[in-house]
Amino acid sequence: MDNYPKPDNATLLDIYRKASLIRHNDERVIKEMMAGKLVTPYYSPAGQEIIPSALSVSLTDDDKIVTIYRGTHDMLAKGFPLKPLWAELAGRITGSCKGKGGTMHLTHPETGCMVTTGVVGSSMPIATGIGWAAKLDGKGTVAVANFGDGAANIGAFHESLNMAALWKLPVIFLCQNNLYAEHTTFANSTLIARISDRAASYGMVGVTVNGNDPDAMYGVARLAVERARAGEGPTLIEAMTFRFNGHLVGDAGNYIPKDEIATARSKDPVPALRKTVIERGAATEAELDAIDAAIKAEIDEAVIAAFSADLPDVAELKRDVFAHELA
Amino acid sequence: MDNYPKPDNATLLDIYRKASLIRHNDERVIKEMMAGKLVTPYYSPAGQEIIPSALSVSLTDDDKIVTIYRGTHDMLAKGFPLKPLWAELAGRITGSCKGKGGTMHLTHPETGCMVTTGVVGSSMPIATGIGWAAKLDGKGTVAVANFGDGAANIGAFHESLNMAALWKLPVIFLCQNNLYAEHTTFANSTLIARISDRAASYGMVGVTVNGNDPDAMYGVARLAVERARAGEGPTLIEAMTFRFNGHLVGDAGNYIPKDEIATARSKDPVPALRKTVIERGAATEAELDAIDAAIKAEIDEAVIAAFSADLPDVAELKRDVFAHELA
Amino acid sequence: MTETQIQPQSINLIQAVNLAMDHAMAADPKVLALGEEVGDREEGGVMGVTKGLSTKYGDDRVKSTPISEQAIIGAAIGAAICGYRPVAEIMLMNFVTVAMDMITNHAAKLRFMSGGQTHVPIVIRTMTGSGFGTGGQHSDYLEAWFAHTPGIKVVAPSNPNDAYGLMRAAIEDDDPVIFIENLPSYWTPSEVTFEAIPIGKARVARAGTDVTIITHSLMVGHSLVAAQTLADAGISVEVIDLRTIAPWDRETVLAAVRKTGRALIVHEAVREFGIGAEIASTLHEALWDELKGPVKRLGGAFCPVPYSKPLETAFAPSADDIVATIKAMVAAH
Amino acid sequence: MTETQIQPQSINLIQAVNLAMDHAMAADPKVLALGEEVGDREEGGVMGVTKGLSTKYGDDRVKSTPISEQAIIGAAIGAAICGYRPVAEIMLMNFVTVAMDMITNHAAKLRFMSGGQTHVPIVIRTMTGSGFGTGGQHSDYLEAWFAHTPGIKVVAPSNPNDAYGLMRAAIEDDDPVIFIENLPSYWTPSEVTFEAIPIGKARVARAGTDVTIITHSLMVGHSLVAAQTLADAGISVEVIDLRTIAPWDRETVLAAVRKTGRALIVHEAVREFGIGAEIASTLHEALWDELKGPVKRLGGAFCPVPYSKPLETAFAPSADDIVATIKAMVAAH
Numbered sequence A, B: 001m002d003n004y005p006k007p008d009n010a011t012l013l014d015i016y017r018k019a020s021l022i023r024h025n026d027e028r029v030i031k032e033m034m035a036g037k038l039v040t041p042y043y044s045p046a047g048q049e050i051i052p053s054a055l056s057v058s059l060t061d062d063d064k065i066v067t068i069y070r071g072t073h074d075m076l077a078k079g080f081p082l083k084p085l086w087a088e089l090a091g092r093i094t095g096s097c098k099g100k101g102g103t104m105h106l107t108h109p110e111t112g113c114m115v116t117t118g119v120v121g122s123s124m125p126i127a128t129g130i131g132w133a134a135k136l137d138g139k140g141t142v143a144v145a146n147f148g149d150g151a152a153n154i155g156a157f158h159e160s161l162n163m164a165a166l167w168k169l170p171v172i173f174l175c176q177n178n179l180y181a182e183h184t185t186f187a188n189s190t191l192i193a194r195i196s197d198r199a200a201s202y203g204m205v206g207v208t209v210n211g212n213d214p215d216a217m218y219g220v221a222r223l224a225v226e227r228a229r230a231g232e233g234p235t236l237i238e239a240m241t242f243r244f245n246g247h248l249v250g251d252a253g254n255y256i257p258k259d260e261i262a263t264a265r266s267k268d269p270v271p272a273l274r275k276t277v278i279e280r281g282a283a284t285e286a287e288l289d290a291i292d293a294a295i296k297a298e299i300d301e302a303v304i305a306a307f308s309a310d311l312p313d314v315a316e317l318k319r320d321v322f323a324h325e326l327a
Numbered sequence C, D: 001m002t003e004t005q006i007q008p009q010s011i012n013l014i015q016a017v018n019l020a021m022d023h024a025m026a027a028d029p030k031v032l033a034l035g036e037e038v039g040d041r042e043e044g045g046v047m048g049v050t051k052g053l054s055t056k057y058g059d060d061r062v063k064s065t066p067i068s069e070q071a072i073i074g075a076a077i078g079a080a081i082c083g084y085r086p087v088a089e090i091m092l093m094n095f096v097t098v099a100m101d102m103i104t105n106h107a108a109k110l111r112f113m114s115g116g117q118t119h120v121p122i123v124i125r126t127m128t129g130s131g132f133g134t135g136g137q138h139s140d141y142l143e144a145w146f147a148h149t150p151g152i153k154v155v156a157p158s159n160p161n162d163a164y165g166l167m168r169a170a171i172e173d174d175d176p177v178i179f180i181e182n183l184p185s186y187w188t189p190s191e192v193t194f195e196a197i198p199i200g201k202a203r204v205a206r207a208g209t210d211v212t213i214i215t216h217s218l219m220v221g222h223s224l225v226a227a228q229t230l231a232d233a234g235i236s237v238e239v240i241d242l243r244t245i246a247p248w249d250r251e252t253v254l255a256a257v258r259k260t261g262r263a264l265i266v267h268e269a270v271r272e273f274g275i276g277a278e279i280a281s282t283l284h285e286a287l288w289d290e291l292k293g294p295v296k297r298l299g300g301a302f303c304p305v306p307y308s309k310p311l312e313t314a315f316a317p318s319a320d321d322i323v324a325t326i327k328a329m330v331a332a333h
């Protein structure tokens, strides 16, 4: 990883800020669910915080992402504001999608969160189209397709990577390999060791990186973004990570060997990053505590606002089906 | 190609017999179409005769193939009898499919011609299932999925190859790379030079071979068949070839550079094979003439029988939709 | 095929489908199962429907797959034309959209296109249902697409007994069958007699004389609740559970509607261009002189399934909607 | 958007679609085209519909694609939510089955699921039609699937003028539109006035007083032939060309049927669970007291499209079938 750029201290702190927001937010969602206040299918991204955080510091609001049901980390890192996010989780009319989309379809175009999808593999073809638009716009913006290791075996992966490579589109295909697809291990669905090797099938650059290592992840992502902005085409990044929880809240994850979880959790990337930030002098413990406190307060505010907002009226069923309401 | 088995003279003559049958049959189909006697969407396999001929000498009736609209070469090499084939082309009740399937859906399970499909890419998933059945049967039989270079970019390719590799199925994925997909050149749809390199994405063996060279094609196919029979899993074979005609009868192929066609035709593999057969002493010119004459006579008989057979009755619309006719 | 030695038991729909597959696999070595997570290594399916089967029948007959729906259905088709009877799972009905080519261009057509030489005895198990906030891409009701596709049968059990019986029949059937399980119906136990139930035959779930409700799956329960309420109001309602959507049981439905002269079709799928339209049109054509008023239809709202609870609840017909519609029907004609 | 300076011309449907795309691309740089072979390097489409566009508007706006239907529709959706208006070609309607997830789970739903924040102004051009012996996998009529999918519009022109006008409107439309071209209709020229035709409005193709035919696409021609034959037999037939299948023009259709009291719906798609069922059911509900007899439906036979000529010919309704059905309708009621 020696040829890759490294984050300076300010950037490292930015990465921390995002990762901490994601982690605190995740904990709060699960807390509200456990308290019975929030009922929703929730796919925790705990353990995968560093990946989008280390990527997003290289992106602007004009860059666009497509993410999946397990996507609050991608969205928050990209800048999706907490209030419309929480209101959407709570199914309120003040939600980003007026309560119509929910957890699996969170959308916020202003911050480039264009699509959240519940269909495995579908982020890739759509991001390919966003990349085509970016190329036509000619402003050097970038599209990111997030997806999991399981999604790398579905047909849309193949079609999208081939087309994006052929058209030299500014797309980053970001496979977050958390070693599980629901109850299925990576090794039980794929014979090869590295998904990034599949890039060779399309004449694309492919790289596997430790997604939990902020330096490595930052470097690999930064280069991919720069290549995309420069018109040099797409990159397949396989970011190795681990899913700390079951597939969704309610899944105990009994099929995951206990020691596998223990090992992963012992290397929890968020406290590790905190340590690095302090070690490198990017911030003091006290400063980080202040950041975390502010994050918690902001989440708190969003949660309270969400639960006190109105639910959508039944008339909403007729709206947003088409541009104009049908008679 | 030194490690590959070579065809003995008897086998070479078998390959010739098949290739000659395919070529003569193709010429006859086009002749009947030009005469206005046969009206059908016909996708000539001229130029690609050696591939299935050199493969099929290693197959038995219990081995099964799935082929595509451009598939009469695959079928005839596999043993699909001429009479039901011609009757089907002519839309007769005596056709293999009672006239219901036609050119793009020719089927003859007795000789292992299980499915002919008109949907690009669909041969691969179905052949994967046939391979699964073969594995369960435990008799060492093999499944072959034929498809073109264009089909290597569709999602079903990816899913099938991954699954077949993962399950170690006795499937041969035979990509007949004739450098064109309708009007699209291989280079304009695929950045990489060799489709067989994609096998690496699945932990599968992949090999590119000159499909018009009977020795090379025989050797590569034979090894793949042996590996499949031995339970060693699937192989992706990319057989390089050239489509002598337009995509289908009626397409003048104006998008193909004239010299490209001229070069390919100057290396016409069927007369080249004839020469080799004679050179190697596998048969004399006179013997080959006799073989060809017999082939022509057999085709003649099939054509005459086809055109004198009955057309299906309209009541056939209700039959074969389900096992039992609906009330 | 009926396991006469098995005593009736009260079990839920998950267990019923599980036992139907288990018994079919025990009875016929050609019966297979495949799909994402169906093996015991992956806990026998996300809902546990296939739990125990891979342990009992081996990893060759019960195969967990990668997330590759086209290959799943393709593999099922290929094995089926070689004499096997695979039960393929597509985890949720919305994901059949990824495999529509395999299902409608191949599974449905191979028998016809081959002139009867090959056929595709597969069962495609899939699940749908709303009420869990899964939103627009996880709760579609697409039975009308398949009903419009010649060569495919569509069944949708409303209770554990039908689930067992229809699954046994679907596996024995020589044609492709889409088997639709309803998520909110999964956990309600009721008595199962372990007998096959013929495909294409509807069931009179409640007899009545004033109005006939034609429905299936989850809506059978809602319709029975409505029928009880209406009985208290002096309106006698017959409820027909279609069980099989395609080919649907015209004989039973026509006889029932002939008797009452009034019909209401209820389904969760979007009303417009839904299966209710075919049934209503057929009833109008066949019983023109016998109907007291036009056949009515209730279906899902014309939008994707929404997330927020009040919207999600309002999406599908409720027992109250059924009651109100039937009262209006009886008042009008 | 109407090019007022263009004089009416007699052109065929291929040219009409070509000119509509050409004019739309000239008028709005956000209009794009993509699909297999659509560029001039590949001869501007297998049927030549997009000929000249890539030369005129460049290879970035008009993109030939690999054979990758999911990526084709995905690319169109992605560009559309970023403000472009792509016209994506799926070469034949049967191949939409490979892209159904993209079309029905994404294109149709993104507006609703995002609460109106994103929308997908794409046109999906596709073609179907029988009569050329292409068999079961090349001639399906799947409009009913899309009509049953909230969020998608479906148009199907029967002649070059409508093709031009509907394509202009479809490209301007802010929602996804499936644009169905009919193969055997491609080469018949007729006058085109180069005006946009609003989506959702039907056209009275022939006025009449005894029976109303509701139809679209190729069957409009057959219906007009039948209407002429029936006129000679003293039966006056009105022919409504739907033009838009979803959302269909209830107002025009209801007014026409109210006038005649008799209605026949004709389409090439399989009759069972076809779009005719929705229209018939609606007519029965809305015009119960005004109908003289039940609404009738003619559609394709309940089987895959067959290959052999006599079967292929018998598959879809003919002018003779229409004449016979209407004579029976008039005789009965």
Ligand SMILES: Cc1ncc(C[n+]2csc(CCOP(=O)(O)OP(=O)(O)O)c2C)c(N)n1
Pocket (backbone or CB within 6 Å): A070, A118, A119, A120, A121, A147, A148, A149, A150, A151, A152, A178, A180, A181, A182, A243, C036, C067, C069, C091, C095, C098
């Ligand atoms: C086409 C499709 N098939 C199946 C599913 C059901 N499903 C939802 S998530 C999931 C696992 C995906 O795993 P992976 O891609 O590794 O992402 P992760 O959940 O680990 O982030 C599956 C099979 C789906 N949503 N879409």
Ligand SMILES: Cc1ncc(C[n+]2csc(CCOP(=O)(O)OP(=O)(O)O)c2C)c(N)n1
Pocket (backbone or CB within 6 Å): B070, B118, B119, B120, B121, B147, B148, B149, B150, B151, B152, B178, B180, B181, B182, B243, D036, D067, D069, D091, D095, D098
């Ligand atoms: C899914 C699908 N998309 C498009 C088509 C239209 N089509 C028919 S043949 C063909 C080209 C296929 O090329 P290739 O795979 O190289 O096979 P070849 O015809 O050269 O043998 C295309 C695009 C189709 N039949 N199916």
Ligand SMILES: [Mg+2]
Pocket (backbone or CB within 6 Å): A148, A149, A150, A176, A177, A178, A179, A180, A181, A182
């Ligand atoms: Mg994963």
Ligand SMILES: [Mg+2]
Pocket (backbone or CB within 6 Å): B148, B149, B150, B176, B177, B178, B179, B180, B181, B182
């Ligand atoms: Mg080719």
